Amino acid sequence: MTNSAVRQDVTACILCSRNCGLSVEIENNQFKKIKGDEQHHFSQGYICQKAARLQHYQQHADRLTSPLKRQADGSFTEVTWEQAIQEIADQLVHIRNTYGGTAFTSVGGGGQGNHLGAAYGRQLLYAMKSFYAYNSLAQEKTGDFWVNGRLFGSQACHTTEDVEYADYVLFIGTNPFQAHGIPNARDTLKHIKKDPNRTMVVFDPRVTETAKQADIHVQLKPGTDSYLMSAMIAIMLREELYDQAFIQQHTHGFEEVKKAFLAVPVEQYIQKADVSVELIYQIVRDFAKAKSGCVRIDLGIQHTLNTTLNGYLEKLLYLLTGNFGKQGTNNLHTMFVPILTNTDERNPKYRRTVYHKMFPISGFFPPNILPDEILKAGDQRVRAVFVDSCNPLLTYADTAAYEQAFQSLDLLVVVDVAMTETARLAHYILPAHSQFEKWEFTGFNLEFPKNGFHLRHPLFKPQGNTLPEAEIYTRLLEAMKVIPKQFPILSKIAEKDSDKTAFLAYFTVLAASFAKNKKQIPFAASIVYRTLGKTLPDDAASTALLLPLCMQYAAQHYKAVKQAGYLGNRLNLGVKLFQAILKQRSGIVLSQHEYDDVWSLIAYKDKKIRLAIPEMLIELAQLKQQAAKLSDSFPFILLAGERRSYNANQIYRDPAWRKVDAEGRLRMNPHDAADFGVETGHTLQCVSEHGNIQVVVELDEGMRQGVVSLPHGYGIRYRDGEPIGPQLNRLTSTEHCDPLSKTPYHKYVPVRLERVDA
Template sequence: MTVVILAETTMRTEKTACILCSRNCGLLVDIEDGKFTKIRGDEDHPLSQGYICQKAARLNYYQNNEDRLEHPLKRQTDGSYTRISWDDALAEIASRLLNIRTQYGGEAFATAGGGGQGNHLGGAYLGQMRAAMKSYYNYNSLGQEKTGDFWLNGRLFGSQACHTTEDVEHGDFVIFLGCNPFQSHGIPNARDTLKEIKKDPDRTMVVIDPRRTETAKSADIHLQLKPGTDVYLLSAMLSIIVRENLHDEAFLNEHCTGFDSVKEMLLNIPVDEYVAAADVPMEDVLKVARGFAQAESACVRADLGIQHSNHSTLNSYFEKLFFLITGQFGKKGCNNLHDSLIPILSDTDERNPKFKRSVHHGMFPVSGIFPPNILPDEILKAGDRRIRAMIVDSCNPAVTWPDATAHKKAFESLDLLVVVDVAMTETAQLADYVLPAASQFEKWEFTGFNMEFPKNGFHARHPLFPAKGETLQEAEIYTRLLEAMGEIPKRFPILSRIAKHEPQFSSHLGFIAALAATLATNKKQIRYGASILYRTLGPALGNDAASMAVLLPLTLSLAQKYPDAVRRAGHPGNKLTQGINLFKAILAARSGLIFSEHRFEDVWKLVKNPQQKITLEVPEMLEAMKKLKVDDLTSEQYPFILSAGERRSYNANQIYRNPQWRKVDHAGFMRMHPEDAERLDLTKGDRVKCHSETGSIEAVIEIDNSVRTGYLMMPHGYGSNYQKGSPNGPEINLITGLDHCDPIHRTPLHKSVPVNIEKLSA
């Protein structure tokens, strides 16, 4: 089903949301002749309330660029592409997938991607392809970012689907750990929130970061630690808290188990040695430890700076112990858990034998996700049981995943590679078939990154433009592919008839009953529920909203779990109708809405452990601490530590392909301390070659005293070969390695890459 909107030449104003980071701020956009002409914040949006950063103003570079795909393409033997019809493309892909499934089984197939930032709707339909192929291989970018955090959540809270959030807006004492919200956002209305904390004399802001970031410049205390030493600093501060009896005994006794083992570990921390290793003033360390523990309300906001750094799992463990042993949890201004409407996470604890591991590495999935670091080996080194076919959706791993050279080699060796995307990405340029998807503003879409507490919001974005050329939305692509494979019939006449002719007053109840009866008689079809809803209920929704039908069971489930929270958010009804009412409200709300409003005591209902207690004792972490020693990441061969992936004013995710969107920093410069530059006889603008164990890239030097000596920083989001030209900026993942990763869940250590620098001629 193609979304159809008549082209207009007159200017109109619409409501939508930004798609560049997890915040998805509400937008008011002026549209004329198929283009965004003005973009500003939507004051009616219940979460962002008119807030916007400068990046959103350039969304037209996403919507209209020369790399946009408009027709299905098939790769020829000489490497060129020719147009192919949708029917032929899907028939050929279906036939080849079925042959691979028959010959090699489900472990020969994997998916990569499935939506990112603001386009998670397509992921619900892509997941059906793994079911059809009997595969368990799901790779996506969360697997190289957050699975260490998810793994720990499983150990602490009883499920990897539990996820913590931070009430930065109301905390008296806030620690920003390995993050720079001024640039990377990640918190509500980031720059406004930072200003509010800074100007309030009764609130304290602490930044822990090797660079004096834009956020650090506003902080009361900046612990500018040595790169890769977070584990020493965090464990030392926790030891101080326990030694001085600043931990919350009452909270620990009521809500936690296993503290005695944790306390014993913390008391054995060599505080002086570890603070010296981090190279920060002891006086400031004491202030932060005592201030956080004694604050009325305190929280920690952590991000990739610790999750992509040396000892990343231990870093995240101590980050969470910080707010747990001090009792700064489950209260206003503290860290909390939250509900979720879109289940982007699952619970796949490796201790459960029913969850299969990868063939070559024997790696387990975390939250249903395998780490990209293992993918090339699972394709190239797993022998007869290797991955042979992949669908890559809304993802560009040939540029954005570790060791781009290895990933490209692996993709080129596949028997079948299908890419579904908006643009002709570097990964698409390796594919056998390239299937053009409608852009995020040409179809209904939403984000699954709804992480607020106590109020949580959701924004279903309406299409703003007609689809280009022959592009289709992912719901249609994967439903047609399942039909071509013979996994589902093309028609469900009874369900479609009920959905179309059901009386308005019954509010889909008749359809829901009929669907349940249908699936009860054919349980195999349950795995294809998204496409069945799309084909049956979808057309009856009107307004080209068929793909959104998949939301109905999710709103029903949420209302069953948290009826009081949904009711407080303004969605009435009984056990049968409340979820339906929420579903209808979501489709109607152009600026989004609040879908749940909890009380702070509800946090404990979100803990999945028995007696709803938090398990502080994580054996793997206690064992790792016994082996921990102060180590130096640098060497004579690699004397610098590089942070490979910094957020700046004019870099974003890979959906911006045209480099003209950047007003500044076109080269993606490398930050270097003046002393290091002087020692290497470098000045601003000089070109260097940056070498790691994996590879080398060229970079342009920027002299910057905000970084420590021996520490270098380069941005992500560059390296695309727009219009198949030369890469625009550093191809950062040519120097990040597959084995430079966390030993437990194999997330890459992008923030602590040992490198050396070679000066090139001017």
Template sequence: MDWHSTACVLCACNCGIEIKLDGRRFERIRGDKAHPSSQGYTCEKPLRLDHYQNARDRLTHPLRRRPDGSFEQIDWDTAIREVAGGFAGVRDAYGGETIFYYGGGGQGNHLGGSYAGAFLRSLGARYRSNALAQEKTGLFWVSDQMLGAVTTGDLDHCEVALFVGKNPWQSHGVPRARPTLREIARDPRRSLIVIDPRRTETAELADIHLAVRPGTDAWLLAAMVAVVVQEDLIAHDWLAAHAVDVDEVVAALRRIPISEYAEISGVGEELIRTAARRIATASSVALHEDLGVQMSPHSTVTSYLDLLLVSLTGNIGRLGTNNPPIPLAPLVSFSHWGPKRDRVSPVAGARIISGLVPANVIAEEVLADHPRRYRAMLVETANPVHSVADSPRMREALEALDLLVVIDVAMTETARMADYVLPAPSQFEKWEATFFNLETPDNYFHLRRPVLGPPEGSDLLPEPEIHARLCEALGVVPDLTPLREALTTGGRAAFAAAFLQTLTDPGLAKIASVLLYRTLGPTLPHGAAAAASLWPLAHRLAAAHPDAVRRAGIEGEGPELGERLFDAILARPSGVVFSRDQEGDAMGRLGTPDKKIHLAIPELLSVVGDLGNGPATDPDFPYVLSAGERRAFTANTIFRDPAWRRRDAAGTLRICPADAERLGLAAGALARVTTRTGSVEVPVEINDGLQPGHVSLPNGLGLSYPGADGAPSVTGAAPNELTAAGDRDPYAGTPWHKHVPARVEAVAR
């Protein structure tokens, strides 16, 4: 009992960890060997989680802004009544669609967000966004049209691992990242291929490092796909059985000038051909792309080329390749093959992908003189002032709102601008979970128990309770006695029948999660009321994939299987494997009507053959700045205390030796980095892993945090003081944080 099972909340892997307490302090942290995915592995970053748990800027009571801009403490009854009334007032005056929601959970706290929809639907709110709209929506859009599903690379069983714009040694994002990379690198039968401008830690291990010129990934990948076609290395028999539009795509790719595209990319043609041949002749290839390309020019086109590469070589739907996972709670919604089509935002007309408005248009949607502009925002467990492009513009937009309410753990940059701040427990003080469950062939879910209670003297409410109270304040929650009686007298079987009958009322269907929280929730063991929203998800998954659930060791038939899966989730503090794939199952999970890969996306295929002569350059801003590099001591910004960083405390500007010498910059000297949006002064780190003309700043810095004397100070550069909202992908609206035109100068002492 000295060690408490929980999980790291710093990246999408959410590795299992165990924490030993000394009072409220995290005395020791270690990997949880019982965790079904991480199996005891953890990197160095979660070992510092006490800096999150016991940070000085923790919120302890609900706050309301005074007319002079300061905050006053209020009680929860007042906060709930006024917040609900404020949103209802905006709805009544301008319509529910003018209420905007941002967030819903960071890397590890999605459970609370599963209740937010009840409050928003009750108000008639239609628009939302979160961090995925800054990263993954281009990939989502391409995957929807080609596959009707997203895929995950099976690194444990692949012969070739291909990383595009990804450095898992530091960013992780894949299970047991460092041991997995070492295993692949050391096995002479396997290969590691990395596409990245920088010689990263992952690239150092690679058999083939394609050091692409910054911003030219699309040219490089188009050349690689063209090699596969023009050397006739495509998987003809497999494609005949599993894909359509093959002839159309092959004809387009035959016209690509490989030598010309190779020259633009900065990678030798022969090395490109070697990499393409290795991929095409391997028994299995697992592809992972990440922010290095998803936040760069041509990001959606690059995602399309990635999927073409693995599709044309037959690396989808098999062991060791890219497979559609079986998620417990799907984070991605698809519309291309269903009755719904992509919507657009009301002011900018930006494409809404997977229900998400591009984050780069939020300020425009607020500040425009338009009858449907966003007038109120609910921000939950997110910090868009710091995380969304063009922070000055975002601050201007939030100031223009009629109402801004923030639910969070700490007094963030966004919370400081709010009309009301509603404090929630930390991720280790409540029941929590992540919905980033995208593994194959085994998939798992980890419902995390509280490690400790809220701080003494605080008045916090978990997010499910906040949303339930807001719904009740709106008057949309009915008398729940019949549902409670059905559960008490007939158990969950009778409750299920009564609950389904209740949902025939469209108004009550909107608040289904709150109804579960108030009825089923209190009956769950150990105070796990927040887990009530998982009950229908367990039943839906068991009904859709019963064989996969039973292969994972959960027994039962029909509704009994769903109940036993839900009970297993509740009972296992280190997580449970809930599905296990069988060879051949994955292709059946494609969302296309014919369960085949649709290779042609005409508007992207035409671009692939005519990419131009390379990214545009500006002599006034001759450098390419990667704003937000992940390093050994950077993580997501729940780490607000700068003392957590053991190295690179100030967040250095990395620059190659040749550029440093030309600019007269020595290690540790100050450099001024200027973009079209802003300017910062930062110390220099000379790093020979970068190409000339390419510089980088880390993510996670530039946060205001109180010192020991309570006075706030800012450490390092906030990347989005330098980025521009208009620099975004034309298809998905994702930002170009990894390709910011910049000027670098020495600062005279």
């Protein structure tokens, strides 16, 4: 990897959940050219403009190259790994033994495309006897996961959609042209647009790039999604447009749902959304009649009023019409990497937080409550935080609250590749390899019926004195004396067993070891890393934990793995799968299911969907009393976090990567701008009840009047300079959120605009 000659290789993009395959040219340990990898099983050569600039992630002035310790004056000094690990371990043990597990939490872990390290970082929670894990999934998706738990029997049941095969697609609160989220988004949208037998409907307050390609754009008022979707379901039920046979065969609770929605005042609710009543009737009738209808949603309805109810309503749209469990509809899928768990709050064993009494959803806690759990929980407050591949000071609601909370901690450790805004507050900064300097994968393998997985090998020699997360966390566990530094018997067996087909001897000894010492089971990842990992080729030790996952997946989905083309029996099929993952540089197809297999993925024993969710039906009834009126003090609605051509997750720190929109401009309707006497390029003050920032204006006729938008991914202090672009979360509040999931209302932030010269 040190050769300066130009060489070809393959990897994957790390900027969104699609993780498209990339074909790259490398010279002098850097990207020279990036294009799509035609050999990748899923993206097949597709690429967007953001991935082509990944060199700005790999090489920039904020890269960390050695462990840092904060000094009394706020500056940082370089320390050795040995000193940093031991000092952190000693403080962690002291905090755990003095204050208990509630004193520690992890934040982040598994940043976009950076999921291998998360499996090792999770072990630190067990070592600290903690159950607090906060991350971006809980900032965005847990309302959806909670609904899945009630509908399908487990919060680990996750839905996907067959957009590319659908005859009639509803895009609700999503702009896949920019946000992707569907296979080869821009090509897929183009194919739907060109096909006269297919229909695309977009529900969005803004004329997005996707809306411009749609057959129908429903430009509803922000925050009215629940009214509009409940009206659509009521039309379905009133006109008997539902699939009676499907409902009878596959569901429970229909009559209860029908009774609740027949009470919905259809025309009144559609008028609340400020769209055409006749148009909505037409859409419902055509969607119900479609051979294959599909619904795709995203943060537009997950970050706005009635977040969790929205997740329930969008699922009823396709479930009541029978658009589930067949090609071109919505489906469940297998999950190779167990990102989600089932933590139903009705189970008393799942403990709640101290101050908010908040329960975990799919194993995670919402970032909106963390500042309070640090500042307001008294003697049981959070005192130590590990932040991994995450920048909560900029990406979570209420930057000021996070600054105050993190500055009050006894211990803040940041594991990252860059000097982020959060890292600047840390007591210790532990520098990790970049995602292209280590073995890595992405756990977003969310496809059905064909599912895949891509293990990325290292492309570059690591910069400076950095380590992969597997090594960082394993050293910490050893320093905390949670696990020993050596496992002589296991290591010996692993070396002898490495050439065998099934690793039977190794896993037999490992199981016996765990049976004798159950306290070591939570640290299996590091134990396998230290023993079996050493026997893997190409320094792939950190990937060893994938072997037991392969064995589990092959046992659970034996027929589907065989149908994907793997030769083996029930004893060794998982090993064959693991070997293929290690070998195939452009990723593999894990499994090939049949559409009927969807029903086996439902967690309820009778494999039937529970349509009636009592909490959601109560929320539905309460919509009639809900008042979403704007005040004179804050007459505009800000859509915070818009996806654009040149914003991405915050792994891009150098602003030079942007070809356009360097300021992250505030988009507003020309009529609104005229009221302020401003044009594109002028400056306004954007003020919320919580804070204020200066913004640069851009006129956009696609914005509704009274609605403005700002992009995410800005506000970074590159090279310790001034923030570049809007720091959105100076405007947002941790309290402005869904009452059940605590998901923030980023797409419904009341603001006012002021002239800077006023």
